[in-house]
Amino acid sequence: MRRISNFAFRRVGLLVLLPALVLGTALSAGSWPVRADRIGLTSQKLTVWFADGSVCRAAIQSEGGQGMFTDCPHPARFDVRIKRQNFLAPVLGDLVAPLGTVTVISADGRAQKFLTPASRMPGWKRD
Template sequence: MTAMRTGLAALALLAGCAIPPEAAHPTDATIRGSELRVRFSDGGLCRAALGPEGGQGDFACPQGGSWAVRIDGPNPLSAVFGDAVAPYGEIVLRRPDGRTFRFLTPASRMFSEADF
C-alpha cells in the first residue's frame, strides 16, 4: 500500500511538471483588398482593416497580439485580377508573449515563415 501511495505521489508531482501547450501562432497572412487576414495554428482567423499604405494595430480576436503592414507597391497582376492578388508588402505579427512572425506578400515571395 505504501508503494502505491508513493507511486501516486510521484505521478502527481510529474503531472505538475507537464509542459503547457504552446500559444497559437500565425500560419498564413494575406492581404485581400483593404483587409489583412491571418490564419492561426488553432484554426482561428483574425481580420483587420488596412489603409492604402498598410497600417498597424492590435487584433480583436482570442489569439490577441499586434500587427503591422507595410504596402510596398501594387502587384502588376492586379490590373487583371483586382483584389484577388495581394500587393507587394510585408506583414509583421507579434504574439502577446513577444514572439514575432514575418510574412511577405504576395505569398510567392515567401520561401519560409521567418521567425526573428
C-alpha cells in the same frame, strides 16, 4: 526481514512525489500562444489563419498599418508594411496581393514574418 525506517520511507516518497509535482506544474502552466499558419493580404484587409483553425481579420490602409485584431480569440498584433501595390491590381483588384511584409506578433512577444505575395516566401510551393 528488515524494517524500513520512517526516514527512508519519507525519502522514497519524496523521490516519487517530486517528479510528479514538477510534471503536474508544467502541464498546468498556461498553454503557448497559437502560431499564425498563413496570411492573406489585399489592399484593404488582412486575414490571418492560425494553426488551431481560427481566422482573424483586420481592415488596413492601402499603404499598410499596424494594430490589434478585434473579435479574435488570440490577442495578437500585426504590422503591415506594403512596399508597392501589385501592377496587376488595377485589372484584377483584390485577386492579387500587394508586395509587402506582414508581421504577426503573439501575446508573448514572438513575431512571425510573412512576405506577400506568398510566392516570395522561401520554400513556398503551390499545392
